[in-house]
Amino acid sequence: QITTQDKQIDAAFARWLKYRPKSAYAYYRLADFHKDNHEDKQAIENAQKALEINPGFEAPARVLARVYYERKQWQKGVDLLTNLLKHTPGNYHTHGRLGLFYAELNQPQKAVEHLSIAIAQLVPESDPNKFYKSACNIERNNLSFYTIWWQTRGAEYAKMGQFEKGVSSLTDLLTILPDN
DSSP, X not given: OHHHHHHHHHHHHHHHHHHOTTOHHHHHHHHHHHHHTTOHHHHHHHHHHHHHHOTTOHHHHHHHHHHHHHTTOHHXXXXXXXXXXXXXXXXXXXXXXXXXXXXXXXXXXXXXXXXXXXXXXXXXXXXXXXXXXXXXXXXXXXXXXXXXXXXXXHHHHHHTTOHHHHHXXXXXXXXXXXXX
Protein backbone atom coordinates (compact mmCIF):
# COMPACT_ATOMS: atom_id res chain seq x y z
CA GLN A 1 0.00 0.00 0.00
CA ILE A 2 2.83 2.40 0.88
CA THR A 3 4.62 1.55 -2.37
CA THR A 4 1.42 2.26 -4.31
CA GLN A 5 1.01 5.59 -2.52
CA ASP A 6 4.65 6.50 -3.22
CA LYS A 7 4.17 5.72 -6.91
CA GLN A 8 1.07 7.90 -6.95
CA ILE A 9 3.02 10.72 -5.31
CA ASP A 10 5.83 10.34 -7.87
CA ALA A 11 3.23 10.45 -10.66
CA ALA A 12 1.65 13.58 -9.18
CA PHE A 13 5.06 15.30 -9.05
CA ALA A 14 5.76 14.20 -12.64
CA ARG A 15 2.47 15.82 -13.75
CA TRP A 16 3.29 18.95 -11.77
CA LEU A 17 6.73 19.24 -13.37
CA LYS A 18 5.34 18.50 -16.83
CA TYR A 19 3.23 21.66 -16.64
CA ARG A 20 5.66 23.71 -14.52
CA PRO A 21 9.16 22.48 -15.33
CA LYS A 22 10.75 25.53 -13.69
CA SER A 23 8.99 25.10 -10.35
CA ALA A 24 11.71 25.20 -7.72
CA TYR A 25 9.04 24.48 -5.12
CA ALA A 26 8.02 21.23 -6.86
CA TYR A 27 11.64 20.05 -6.96
CA TYR A 28 12.05 20.99 -3.30
CA ARG A 29 8.93 19.03 -2.27
CA LEU A 30 10.15 16.07 -4.32
CA ALA A 31 13.59 16.28 -2.67
CA ASP A 32 11.99 16.40 0.77
CA PHE A 33 9.76 13.43 -0.11
CA HIS A 34 12.77 11.36 -1.20
CA LYS A 35 14.79 12.41 1.86
CA ASP A 36 11.95 11.26 4.12
CA ASN A 37 12.02 7.91 2.27
CA HIS A 38 15.80 7.62 2.74
CA GLU A 39 16.37 7.93 -1.00
CA ASP A 40 19.29 10.30 -0.75
CA LYS A 41 20.37 10.12 -4.38
CA GLN A 42 16.98 11.36 -5.60
CA ALA A 43 16.81 13.89 -2.75
CA ILE A 44 20.17 15.35 -3.82
CA GLU A 45 19.22 15.50 -7.50
CA ASN A 46 15.92 17.28 -6.86
CA ALA A 47 17.31 19.68 -4.27
CA GLN A 48 20.07 20.64 -6.71
CA LYS A 49 17.50 21.21 -9.47
CA ALA A 50 15.49 23.46 -7.15
CA LEU A 51 18.62 25.44 -6.29
CA GLU A 52 19.56 25.78 -9.97
CA ILE A 53 16.19 27.41 -10.57
CA ASN A 54 16.27 29.51 -7.38
CA PRO A 55 19.72 29.72 -5.72
CA GLY A 56 18.32 31.62 -2.73
CA PHE A 57 15.65 29.04 -1.84
CA GLU A 58 16.54 27.90 1.68
CA ALA A 59 14.21 24.89 1.93
CA PRO A 60 15.94 22.65 -0.67
CA ALA A 61 19.32 23.77 0.69
CA ARG A 62 18.23 22.47 4.12
CA VAL A 63 17.35 19.09 2.58
CA LEU A 64 20.71 18.95 0.86
CA ALA A 65 22.54 20.08 4.01
CA ARG A 66 20.89 17.27 6.00
CA VAL A 67 22.18 14.73 3.48
CA TYR A 68 25.69 16.20 3.56
CA TYR A 69 25.69 16.24 7.36
CA GLU A 70 24.55 12.62 7.60
CA ARG A 71 27.23 11.63 5.08
CA LYS A 72 29.87 13.65 6.99
CA GLN A 73 30.54 15.78 3.92
CA TRP A 74 31.31 18.84 6.00
CA GLN A 75 33.03 20.92 3.32
CA LYS A 76 30.24 20.30 0.80
CA GLY A 77 27.84 21.58 3.44
CA VAL A 78 29.89 24.71 4.04
CA ASP A 79 30.14 25.37 0.31
CA LEU A 80 26.40 24.86 -0.18
CA LEU A 81 25.32 27.12 2.68
CA THR A 82 27.95 29.79 2.02
CA ASN A 83 26.69 30.02 -1.56
CA LEU A 84 23.10 30.20 -0.27
CA LEU A 85 24.04 33.15 1.96
CA LYS A 86 25.16 35.05 -1.14
CA HIS A 87 21.49 35.13 -2.17
CA THR A 88 19.70 35.46 1.18
CA PRO A 89 20.54 36.66 4.71
CA GLY A 90 19.73 33.16 5.97
CA ASN A 91 17.59 31.97 8.82
CA TYR A 92 18.39 30.09 12.00
CA HIS A 93 18.36 26.72 10.23
CA THR A 94 20.96 27.90 7.72
CA HIS A 95 23.26 29.53 10.27
CA GLY A 96 22.84 26.71 12.79
CA ARG A 97 23.73 24.00 10.29
CA LEU A 98 26.61 26.08 8.94
CA GLY A 99 27.91 26.46 12.51
CA LEU A 100 27.76 22.68 12.97
CA PHE A 101 29.62 22.11 9.70
CA TYR A 102 32.35 24.53 10.77
CA ALA A 103 32.58 22.81 14.17
CA GLU A 104 33.13 19.48 12.42
CA LEU A 105 35.82 21.10 10.25
CA ASN A 106 37.52 22.38 13.44
CA GLN A 107 36.99 26.03 12.57
CA PRO A 108 35.72 27.24 15.97
CA GLN A 109 35.68 30.97 15.20
CA LYS A 110 33.35 30.53 12.22
CA ALA A 111 31.32 27.92 14.13
CA VAL A 112 30.75 30.33 17.03
CA GLU A 113 29.89 33.15 14.63
CA HIS A 114 27.14 31.19 12.86
CA LEU A 115 25.85 29.42 15.96
CA SER A 116 25.51 32.79 17.68
CA ILE A 117 23.49 34.14 14.74
CA ALA A 118 21.24 31.06 14.81
CA ILE A 119 20.71 31.33 18.58
CA ALA A 120 19.88 35.03 18.32
CA GLN A 121 17.43 34.43 15.46
CA LEU A 122 15.68 31.56 17.20
CA VAL A 123 15.04 33.45 20.45
CA PRO A 124 15.35 37.07 19.31
CA GLU A 125 14.00 38.63 22.49
CA SER A 126 16.82 37.24 24.62
CA ASP A 127 20.52 37.89 25.10
CA PRO A 128 22.28 35.34 22.87
CA ASN A 129 24.92 34.90 25.59
CA LYS A 130 22.47 33.89 28.32
CA PHE A 131 20.38 30.70 28.28
CA TYR A 132 16.97 31.87 29.47
CA LYS A 133 14.31 29.72 31.05
CA SER A 134 11.83 31.29 28.60
CA ALA A 135 13.74 29.55 25.79
CA CYS A 136 12.16 26.33 27.04
CA ASN A 137 8.79 27.65 25.81
CA ILE A 138 9.76 27.52 22.14
CA GLU A 139 8.53 24.72 19.91
CA ARG A 140 10.04 21.32 20.86
CA ASN A 141 12.11 20.75 17.69
CA ASN A 142 13.44 24.29 17.89
CA LEU A 143 14.35 23.77 21.55
CA SER A 144 16.33 20.74 20.44
CA PHE A 145 18.18 22.82 17.82
CA TYR A 146 18.71 25.63 20.30
CA THR A 147 20.18 23.26 22.89
CA ILE A 148 22.46 21.51 20.41
CA TRP A 149 23.72 24.85 19.08
CA TRP A 150 24.25 26.11 22.62
CA GLN A 151 26.26 22.99 23.57
CA THR A 152 28.30 23.08 20.40
CA ARG A 153 29.03 26.78 20.80
CA GLY A 154 30.23 26.16 24.37
CA ALA A 155 32.60 23.46 23.12
CA GLU A 156 33.82 25.74 20.33
CA TYR A 157 34.57 28.50 22.86
CA ALA A 158 36.78 25.98 24.66
CA LYS A 159 38.56 25.10 21.38
CA MET A 160 39.33 28.80 20.96
CA GLY A 161 40.83 28.93 24.47
CA GLN A 162 37.87 30.83 25.91
CA PHE A 163 37.33 28.24 28.65
CA GLU A 164 35.51 30.53 31.07
CA LYS A 165 33.02 31.54 28.39
CA GLY A 166 32.48 27.90 27.42
CA VAL A 167 32.01 26.75 31.01
CA SER A 168 29.71 29.69 31.78
CA SER A 169 27.63 28.94 28.69
CA LEU A 170 27.22 25.26 29.55
CA THR A 171 26.53 26.10 33.20
CA ASP A 172 23.68 28.39 32.09
CA LEU A 173 22.26 25.55 30.02
CA LEU A 174 22.53 23.01 32.85
CA THR A 175 20.94 25.40 35.32
CA ILE A 176 17.82 25.54 33.14
CA LEU A 177 17.95 21.97 31.81
CA PRO A 178 19.71 19.91 34.53
CA ASP A 179 18.89 16.58 32.86
CA ASN A 180 20.66 17.54 29.64
